[in-house]
Structure formats: C-alpha cells, structure tokens
Amino acid sequence: xxxxxxETIALSRRFGDFSAVxxxxxxxxxxxxxxxxGPNGAGKSTTIKMLTGLxxxxxxxxxxxxxxxxxxxxxxxxxxxxxxxxxxxxxRLTADEYLRFVGRMYGLDRATTRQRTRxxxxxxxxxxxxxxxxxxxSHGMQKKLALAAAVIHGPKVLFLxxxxxxxxxxxxxxxxxxxxxxxxRGATVFLTSHVLEIVERLCTHVAIxxxxxxxxxxxxxxxxxxxxxxxQAVEAPAFASGRARTLEEIFLEIxxxxxxxxxxxxxxxxxLSWLR
Amino acid sequence: MAALxxxxxxxxxxxxxxxxxxxxxxAWLRWRIFANSIFRRRRATARHAAGIVLAIILxxxxxxxxxxxxxxxxxGSGFWAWATIAHGRAQSLPILLAGITIGWQFVAxxxxxxxxxxxxxxxxxxxxxxxxxxxxxxxxxxxxxMTPSTVVGCLSSLAAAIGIGVARPGLAVxxxxxxxxxAAMNVFLxxxxxxxxxxxxxxxxxxxxxxxxxxxxAAGLQxxxxxxxxxxxxxxxxxALFSFFQGGSATLHWLPPGFAxxxxxxxxxxxxxxxxxxxxxxxxxxxxxxxxxxxRKQFLGxxxxxxxxxxxxxxxxxxxxxxxxxxxxxxxxxxAAFPPITAACLRKEWLIxxxxxxxxxxxxxxxxxxxxxxxxxxxxxxxxxxxGAIAYVLTGALAGLYNIFGADGLGVQIYLLAPIRMRxxxxxxxxxxxxxxxxxxxxAWALVSFxxxxxxxxxxxxxxxxxTVFVILANVTLGTIRSIxxxxxxxxxxxxxxxxxxxNRTSGxxxxxxxxxxxALQIPVAWLCWHFHQPWLAVWIFAPLAxxxxxxxxxxxxxxxxxxxxxxxxxxxxxxxx
Numbered sequence: 001x002x003x004x005x006x007e008t009i010a011l012s013r014r015f016g017d018f019s020a021v022x023x024x025x026x027x028x029x030x031x032x033x034x035x036x037x038g039p040n041g042a043g044k045s046t047t048i049k050m051l052t053g054l055x056x057x058x059x060x061x062x063x064x065x066x067x068x069x070x071x072x073x074x075x076x077x078x079x080x081x082x083x084x085x086x087x088x089x090x091x092r093l094t095a096d097e098y099l100r101f102v103g104r105m106y107g108l109d110r111a112t113t114r115q116r117t118r119x120x121x122x123x124x125x126x127x128x129x130x131x132x133x134x135x136x137x138s139h140g141m142q143k144k145l146a147l148a149a150a151v152i153h154g155p156k157v158l159f160l161x162x163x164x165x166x167x168x169x170x171x172x173x174x175x176x177x178x179x180x181x182x183x184x185r186g187a188t189v190f191l192t193s194h195v196l197e198i199v200e201r202l203c204t205h206v207a208i209x210x211x212x213x214x215x216x217x218x219x220x221x222x223x224x225x226x227x228x229x230x231x232q233a234v235e236a237p238a239f240a241s242g243r244a245r246t247l248e249e250i251f252l253e254i255x256x257x258x259x260x261x262x263x264x265x266x267x268x269x270x271x272l273s274w275l276r
Numbered sequence: 277m278a279a280l281x282x283x284x285x286x287x288x289x290x291x292x293x294x295x296x297x298x299x300x301x302x303a304w305l306r307w308r309i310f311a312n313s314i315f316r317r318r319r320a321t322a323r324h325a326a327g328i329v330l331a332i333i334l335x336x337x338x339x340x341x342x343x344x345x346x347x348x349x350x351x352g353s354g355f356w357a358w359a360t361i362a363h364g365r366a367q368s369l370p371i372l373l374a375g376i377t378i379g380w381q382f383v384a385x386x387x388x389x390x391x392x393x394x395x396x397x398x399x400x401x402x403x404x405x406x407x408x409x410x411x412x413x414x415x416x417x418x419x420x421x422m423t424p425s426t427v428v429g430c431l432s433s434l435a436a437a438i439g440i441g442v443a444r445p446g447l448a449v450x451x452x453x454x455x456x457x458x459a460a461m462n463v464f465l466x467x468x469x470x471x472x473x474x475x476x477x478x479x480x481x482x483x484x485x486x487x488x489x490x491x492x493x494a495a496g497l498q499x500x501x502x503x504x505x506x507x508x509x510x511x512x513x514x515x516a517l518f519s520f521f522q523g524g525s526a527t528l529h530w531l532p533p534g535f536a537x538x539x540x541x542x543x544x545x546x547x548x549x550x551x552x553x554x555x556x557x558x559x560x561x562x563x564x565x566x567x568x569x570x571x572r573k574q575f576l577g578x579x580x581x582x583x584x585x586x587x588x589x590x591x592x593x594x595x596x597x598x599x600x601x602x603x604x605x606x607x608x609x610x611x612a613a614f615p616p617i618t619a620a621c622l623r624k625e626w627l628i629x630x631x632x633x634x635x636x637x638x639x640x641x642x643x644x645x646x647x648x649x650x651x652x653x654x655x656x657x658x659x660x661x662x663x664g665a666i667a668y669v670l671t672g673a674l675a676g677l678y679n680i681f682g683a684d685g686l687g688v689q690i691y692l693l694a695p696i697r698m699r700x701x702x703x704x705x706x707x708x709x710x711x712x713x714x715x716x717x718x719x720a721w722a723l724v725s726f727x728x729x730x731x732x733x734x735x736x737x738x739x740x741x742x743x744t745v746f747v748i749l750a751n752v753t754l755g756t757i758r759s760i761x762x763x764x765x766x767x768x769x770x771x772x773x774x775x776x777x778x779x780n781r782t783s784g785x786x787x788x789x790x791x792x793x794x795x796a797l798q799i800p801v802a803w804l805c806w807h808f809h810q811p812w813l814a815v816w817i818f819a820p821l822a823x824x825x826x827x828x829x830x831x832x833x834x835x836x837x838x839x840x841x842x843x844x845x846x847x848x849x850x851x852x853x854x
Contacts, residue, residue, distance in 0.1 A: 015579065049577070054404060056577035070576075077406035078290060088401055092309040101308075104301035105405040107293030133312060 003066035005030040005157050005188035006051065011060035013046050020046045022212045023060070028190060028205070030065075030156075033183050035203035036192045037247075039255050043212040044192040045085045048161050051190070052082045064157060078106060081150035085161045087142055091135030095126050095145050098134055099152055106153035113152075120148040124174065139166040147175060151182065158182060160191040164198055176202060200247040210255045223250050295411055302402070302415055309397055334785065346428050349379060353432040357439030361447065366541050372436060373533035377462055380429035382493075384466045403575055412575050413568055417467055426463060433459040440540060450543040457556055458536040464563035471570040478580035484637075491641040532559040614704075617696045621704030628683055629708070635676075639716055642669040646720050650727045660798070662724050662732060663740050667795045669720040670747065673713045674787050677755030680705040681851060682766045688851045692844055699836040706752050717744050739801075739814035742822045747794045749825035753832050754786060760843045763850045 006028035013021040021043040028034045038044045049055035051062060053073050062069040064076045090098055096117060103113030121127040124144040129137070134145060143166065150158060158179075164172050179189050179202065193199050199206065200220065207217040216229050224245050353376060360368045399419045402412065437455040441448030476482040528534040538552035611619035629635065646665045680702070681688050691701050721740075725732060805813045832839075840847070 052404065054577050055579055056573075073576075074406045074408050075290070077404070078293075082404060084404070088404065090305065090309065090397065092312045093305070094312070097308050097312075101301055101305045102405075104304075105298055105407075107291070107297060107406070 002030055004028060004063070005032070005065060006034075006190060007063040008051070009061045009063075011047070011050060011062060012058050013043075013050060013055065014058045019212050021050070021057075021209075024209065024212075024214045026207060026214065026217070028188060030188055031183065031186050032188055032205050033179070033203045034188065034190045035199035035206040036190060036209065037196070037199065037206060037251060038192075038209035042209045042255075044209055045161055047209065048082075048159050048190075048192060049084070052080060052084070052159050053077060054082075054084065078153065079155055080157045080159060081153065081155035082158075083143070083146045083150045083160045083163055087146040089134050089142055089146060089149075091133060093134055094131060095121060095129055095134060095137070095148075098145065099149055102149040103152050108153060116152050120152060123178065124148050125171075140168050140171050143167050144171055144175070147178070151178070155187065157188045157190065160189065162192055162194070164193055164195055172198075196246075196248045196251055206247070208251060208254050216250075216254050220247065223247075229254065293406065295414075298405070298407060298411055299414065302419070306397065306419065330785070346424075346431065349376075349428055350431045350435045354435030354439040357436035358443045359439075361440050361443035361544070366537075366544075369537035369541065370528040370533045373458065373536050374528050374531070376429060376432045376436070377465070377533060379432075380425050380462050381466060381469065383425035383428070384423065384470065400574055403577065409572060409575050413571055416471075416571055417463070417567075421463065425466065429462055430459050433462075444544065447540065447544055451540050454536050454539045454553065454556065457553075457560060458532065461532050461536075461556060461560040461563060464560055464567055468563045468567040468570070471567055471574075475570060475580060487637040491637050491644070532556055535559065615700055617700035618704040618707070621701050622708055625705065625708035629712075638672055639712060642672055642716070643719055643723060646723050647727060650724065660802070662721070662736060663743055663795065663798050665720050665724050666717050666740065666744055667747070667791050669716045670713065670751075671787070671791060673716040674748075674751045674755065674791070676709045676712065677706070677751050678758045678787060679764050679766070680709065680756065680759040681763050681847060682759075684851060685765050685767075686852050688763075688847055692840075692848065697837065698840040699833050702756060702833065702836050706756065709755075710748065710752065713748055717748070733811060735805075735811035735815060739812075739818050742815060742818035743794070743798065745822040746818055746825045747791070749822065749829050750794070751787065751790055753825065753829045754790060756832060756836075757839070758786065760839050761846065763847055765851050 004027055006026060008024055008026040011021060011024040011026070012019065024043075024047060026047075036044055036047065046055065050057045051064070051069075053069060053076070065079055067076055069076055090101075093101065099117040099120060100113050103116060104110075108116065118127075124147070126141060126144060126148070129141065134142065137145065143163065147160070147163060150160070160179075163175060167175065176198075179191075183189060191199070191203070203220065205217075205219050206223060208215050214230055216223060218227055353372060356368065356372045360366065360372065397419065399416050402415060407415070433455040434452075437448070437451040440451040473486070477486065529538065532555075535552045535555035539556060542548065542552060611622050614622060646669060649665070649668075650661075681691075684691070691698065801814050801817050804817075805811050
C-alpha cells in the first residue's frame with residue numbers, strides 16, 4: 001500500500017466556543033487531484049491552513065507524505081506548495097523579485113531560481129509585466145503569480161485555496177493545464193473551489209465538509225452512485241433520463257440536508273416580501 | 277516545466293538548506309521592499325509629482341528635528357557617562373542606564389504602528405516557508421531592528437561606553453563589552469514586549485486598557501515635567517524629578533541597569549565582576565527566552581484574532597433581542613429631525629464611533645494635558661492661553677475632518693451607487709465630526725474657565741468663540757475637499773494597522789498650517805487691540821471671518837455633487853482596493 005499524500009486523524013480546530021473543524025479524517029492518495037468542497041464558512045480554509053502549518057490544530061494529527069507535520073514541519077514545507085486564501089504576496093516587490101525570493105527560501109540555488117523564475121513568468125504570461133509592482137497587478141495576475149510561487153520548488157503536494165476565483169478564462173486555462181501537468185508527474189493537488197464544474201472536470205476524488213464536519217469523501221463515481229457519505233447512507237435518487245448526476249446536484253443534496261439527514265428543500269421556504 | 281521534476285509520495289532526503297541562504301534571502305527581500313518603496317512609485321501620475329515635492333519639503337523641515345532627537349540622547353548619554361566616571365559620581369550610572377532603557381522601550385511601544393508601516397512586511401508571514409524555529413527566531417529578532425528606538429538606544433549605549441572610556445581609558449574595553457550586552461538585553465526586551473503586546477492587543481478589551489495606560493503615562497510625564505519647572509518646586513538636584521529617580525536607584529541595583537552599571541564599576545575598582553555581569557547576561561537570556569516562548573506559538577500557527585465573539589449574538593434570548601432592537605431604534609428616534617439619508621449616515625457614524633475606544637481616549641487625553649499645562653507660565657495670560665488651549669485640543673480632533681470617507685473603505689461604493697444626494701452624506705459626516713470637535717473645544721473652554729488663574733475678559737471669550745467657529749469651519753471646508761480629493765483607507769480602532777493615522781501626510785501638514793496660521797492670526801489681532809486700546813476689536817475681526825467661513829462651507833455643499841462626481845475614480849481606487 002502506497003503512503004497517502006495527505007492524511008488527517010480526528011483533526012479539529014476551535015475558535016473560542018466555536019468549532020470550525022471537527023474530527024476530520026481525510027485520506028488523499030498520492031497523485032490524486034482532490035477537490036475539497038463545502039459551503040461558505042464550512043471550514044475549508046481553516047482545514048487548508050492547518051494542513052499547511054499556518055494554523056495549529058486544537059487536536060488531531062496531520063501526516064503529509066507519511067510524516068507527522070508537527071514533528072517535521074520544515075521538511076514537509078519543502079515538499080508542499082501553497083496558494084493560501086489571501087495569496088500572501090509581497091506587494092512592494094516585482095513578480096521577478098518575488099519568485100526569486102521564494103526560490104531562495106526553498107533552498108534553490110541562484111542559477112536554478114533564475115531559470116525557473118524566467119520559465120514561470122513566461123508560462124504565466126507575466127513576463128511583460130517587468131518593473132510593475134505586485135500591488136499594481138490585477139487579481140487574476142496576482143493569482144497566477146501566487147501559483148507560480150507555489151510550484152517554483154517542484155512540490156509533491158499542492159494546496160490551492162480558491163485558485164480560480166477572479167481569474168479570466170484564458171488564465172484559468174493556463175492554470176488548469178499546469179495543474180494537469182503536475183498531476184501527470186506524480187504530484188498531488190488539493191484544491192478548494194466554489195466552481196463545481198471546474199472541480200468536476202479536474203478532480204478524481206472529492207471530500208465535502210459541512211459545518212466543520214466531513215460529510216462525504218470518495219471518488220466522483222462513488223459519490224454519483226450514492227456512496228462516500230459519512231454518517232448517513234443516502235439513497236441515490238434515480239434520474240428518469242438515466243444521465244449521471246452532476247457534482248452540483250450531489251453537493252446540494254448533501255450540504256442541503258438538515259442535521260437529521262433529511263434531504264434539502266429545493267426552493268427556499270421563505271420568500272422575500274417584495275418579490276412575492 | 278523544469279520546476280516539476282519530483283514525483284511520487286514520501287519525503288526525500290533533501291540537502292539541508294543553509295541558514296545563510298534563507299537569512300540572506302530575507303535580507304534581500306527587505307532591501308528590495310525598501311528600494312522599491314523609494315524608487316518605484318505605484319502608478320506614477322502627475323498628481324504624485326506634487327506629493328513628492330511636498331514629501332521632500334517635509335523631510336527638509338523635519339530632518340534637523342529628527343537629527344536633534346538622535347543627537348540629543350546620544351550626546352547626553354556620552355557626556356553623562358563621562359561625568360559619572362570623571363567626577364566619581366558612581367551612583368548616577370544606573371540612573372543613566374535606566375534612562376536609556378526607559379526611553380528605548382517607550383519609543384518602541386509607541387512606535388509599534390510606525391514600525392509596522394515602515395517594515396511593509398509581516399514577519400509572521402514567513403512561517404509558510406520551510407524555516408526551522410532557530411532561523412525564525414533570528415529573523416524575528418532582526419527584521420525591523422532599524423527602528424528609531426533601537427538606533428538611538430544602541431548609539432546611546434555606545435556613546436556611554438565611549439564616555440566611560442574617555443574618562444578612564446582602562447575601562448574602555450569592559451565598558452564596551454558590558455554596554456554591548458546591555459544593548460542586546462534591550463533589543464530582546466523590546467522584542468519580548470512587542471511580541472506579547474501583539475498577542476494581548478488582539479484582544480479588544482486589552483486594547484482599550486492599553487490606550488488608557490499609554491494616555492495616562494504620557495499625561496504623567498507631562499505632570500512630572502510641569503512639577504519640575506513649577507516655580508514653587510525647588511530646582512536643581514533637589515527637585516521632585518531628581519528625587520524620584522534617586523529614590524529608585526537602590527532598586528535599580530537589582531535590575532539590568534544596576535547589573536550593567538555595577539559590572540563597569542567593579543571593573544573600575546579592580547573588583548571581580550562575575551555576579552553583576554552574570555545578572556545582566558541572565559536578564560538578557562530571560563528576555564530572549566520569554567520572547568522565544570511567544571514566537572514558538574506563532575511559529576506553530578497560533579491564531580490571534582477574536583472570531584469567536586460574533587456567535588454570542590445568535591444565543592440571545594427574546595429579551596436580548598428586544599434590547600438589541602431598542603438599541604437600534606433609540607438613535608433612529610433621536611435623529612428623526614434630520615433628512616432620512618443624513619439620519620441613516622449619522623447612525624452609522626455613531627455605531628463606528630461607539631466601537632472605537634481608541635478615538636475616545638484620544639479625545640480625552642488632550643484635555644488632561646490642558647489641565648496640566650494650566651499650571652505652566654502661559655496660563656497666566658488667558659488672552660493667549662484660551663485660544664492656545666482650544667487650538668491644542670483641536671489638533672487631534674480636526675484630523676477626522678480631513679478623511680471623512682476613509683473608514684468607509686469598500687462601503688463608499690454604496691454612496692456612489694445609491695440614488696442619493698452626496699450633500700446629505702457629507703453633511704452627516706461633517707455633523708458627526710463636528711459634534712466631537714465642538715465638544716472637545718467646549719470642554720477645553722470649560723476647563724480653562726474653571727481652572728483659570730486670572731480672569732478671562734468677556735471680549736476675549738467672545739472673540740475666541742468667533743475665532744473657534746472660523747477655525748472649525750475653515751477646517752471642515754478644507755477637510756471635506758481633501759477627503760474627496762485625497763481619501764485614505766483606514767480601519768478605525770485597529771491595532772497595528774499599516775497606516776497608523778487617518779490622514780495622509782499632506783492633509784496632516786495642512787491641518788498644522790491652518791491651525792498655526794489661525795493661532796498666528798491671534799498675534800496681530802491682539803497687538804491691534806492693545807495698540808488701539810480696543811479689546812472688542814478682535815470680535816469685529818473674527819466675527820466676519822467666521823461668517824465668511826460659513827459662507828464658503830455653504831458654497832462647498834452647493835457644489836458637493838459636482839466635486840464628488842469629478843473625483844469618484846479617486847475615491848473608488850483608493851478606498852476600494854483590497
């Protein structure tokens with residue numbers, strides 16, 4: 001059995017009396033394109049922050065590439081790449097300067113850093129922005145730069161928090177192509193996104209978090225067949241047309257259910273008074 | 277894609293990253309940020325040219341003062357240390373070293389937001405890189421070390437060592453060694469306090485207490501200063517201030533300044549000095565260790581915010597909900613006399629002000645200073661002291677008038693999109709700021725009248741009233757124009773925000789010039805009154821000025837829509853950037 005790329009056991013995080021993430025057991029095999037889904041405030045970003053060492057868990061353990069994160073954080077950070085929620089760029093640098101800094105922080109020698117910086121800027125179509133400060137970049141350009149910084153050291157596991165948010169179609173195509181190439185080379189990609197069509201097209205496996213708890217985990221085929229639900233076994237509704245259910249339908253069915261597992265209402269119960 | 281060469285799971289045994297590579301990378305990062313902030317301007321436009329010229333003028337004006345603020349303590353420390361050894365006044369050395377530490381730490385605490393603004397780099401963000409804790413500790417100690425407090429403190433320590441060496445050359449080497457450790461102790465003390473305060477300041481209640489403590493400390497220093505120079509307090513070495521420090525010198529022997537001083541004095545008298553030096557070294561290590569404990573938590577991903585608090589609202593019972601509704605309704609009823617848009621904006625301003633205790637403390641502190649300054653020589657001349665006191669308290673209060681949209685941030689879009697008259701919004705914001713400004717002026721007036729040491733003539737009071745109206749209205753007008761032309765995004769009450777003040781430098785200078793100009797206006801008017809023996813002449817001068825200021829403000833409101841529309845791109849660009 002191969003070592004999983006990401007594994008968490010009873011991972012929890014509390015903020016005061018609020019439980020943001022509760023007993024999450026994730027299992028992501030190496031080489032998977034893994035989608036981590038959930039509604040707003042479900043605990044996706046908190047989980048990613050814990051998986052990348054930006055936030056300490058209240059309890060539970062994290063193993064990345066088979067190693068305990070708490071015991072080997074520096075070694076593990078060398079093997080992972082992160083595009084965090086706020087991108088965490090240094091606005092007063094140019095793209096070239098930023099990538100060179102990141103490369104050196106990951107221990108790349110000067111020649112390699114320079115070469116990869118040049119390649120990445122070309123690949124991300126940022127080479128023409130020489131001399132422009134990152135703070136003056138558009139949101140999409142900043143996303144592309146953050147992704148370039150996340151991959152400059154050739155990570156084995158890539159964590160992406162909403163990588164396609166605010167990115168135009170052309171840039172999104174570039175990013176997707178790059179992620180596919182990483183997967184082809186054996187890297188693992190763990191991404192969160194609200195754009196379920198993209199997740200459905202890119203990811204082979206998915207986990208859904210809702211109110212801080214993992215409610216589903218498995219391959220897309222498993223979820224389509226009604227499997228992968230944690231806690232509640234739900235009968236997969238059959239479609240008269242016989243077509244496969246979309247990820248959006250599965251997602252709505254799972255996160256729309258109430259605490260007792262009753263299926264979600266398809267239309268809001270309350271109407272807005274001025275729209276009646 | 278040369279970057280993507282690794283494959284497969286499992287950690288490879290990678291060559292360790294040399295510490296020098298990462299430390300030099302961060303040093304290079306700091307250098308590039310510094311160089312870019314000087315040589316690369318964001319979206320340089322013609323408007324920036326004026327800003328650059330103003331910034332140069334500002335620097336030319338300020339640098340001599342800043343240089344004096346450095347040269348003063350450094351030369352003073354060197355001379356004091358020399359005099360201590362040369363004249364055999366050994367008991368003064370711990371006092372000097374304590375003075376260096378107090379100055380160092382006080383400036384460092386007050387400069388937290390300045391340091392953050394200058395650094396333009398949150399060192400805590402470095403935890404995402406593959407750093408070992410030791411390197412993170414070194415980086416956190418070194419990043420931002422070139423703050424004014426550290427530079428002046430280190431130079432003062434060096435000057436003290438040189439002063440001792442000049443007085444007695446045989447002491448030069450031990451003094452340099454001891455002062456080097458003493459400087460390191462101060463660096464770690466600053467870092468320790470900074471790191472722990474960052475933790476505590478994440479708590480809103482602590483921020484409020486901290487603001488009050490800083491205000492009281494500043495007021496206490498003013499009080500000591502006035503006590504020192506008050507006519508009835510004996511001057512010279514028997515003054516209250518000197519006695520205060522002398523009384524504390526026995527305690528100082530058990531603190532780092534005493535350890536450092538005794539280590540030098542033991543060397544002077546040829547005594548073995550392991551104990552005092554060990555005490556100094558132990559203090560340094562203790563501060564470094566406490567700093568490390570805090571850093572370790574940050575390194576492991578500590579969360580400092582207060583995000584759990586909003587959940588409590590959901591647990592409110594029916595009675596709590598009714599009280600909350602009443603809280604919303606009460607100001608709405610009080611504002612019923614205003615047009616709906618103005619009332620809504622006023623309510624919003626009130627909600628923001630209510631949650632900003634720092635602003636409240638900032639309004640109270642100048643009044644305490646007025647009470648203290650009332651003991652000084654100037655207070656004997658109420659014709660000058662009354663307008664002077666009002667101008668003094670207005671200095672801080674007026675800043676809010678120069679950036680009325682700053683706290684709205686992204687919310688300014690609502691004003692630009694909604695089908696409302698911007699004049700109503702401006703009026704609401706000006707009323708909100710004026711309530712504070714006028715309250716501040718009235719309280720200062722009442723304070724001076726209550727504590728007066730000489731009667732204030734009626735003519736002075738009335739002319740000061742007109743002068744105050746003129747000053748406030750002139751500032752409201754200029755402030756509103758500046759708010760539209762040069763807005764600046766800021767978060768009220770936020771600790772360690774990158775922009776420590778609500779106004780930009782140009783607006784800050786403008787406030788100062790308008791206030792100084794207004795105060796300076798008092799001088800020829802007072803001379804005219806004196807020359808013609810007509811104390812009421814001042815009233816006849818300031819009353820028309822106040823009326824003119826009111827008319828100009830009315831003109832501004834009349835043209836508000838046009839002005840806002842002409843500058844909506846500036847408002848949107850500056851306030852809506854994320």
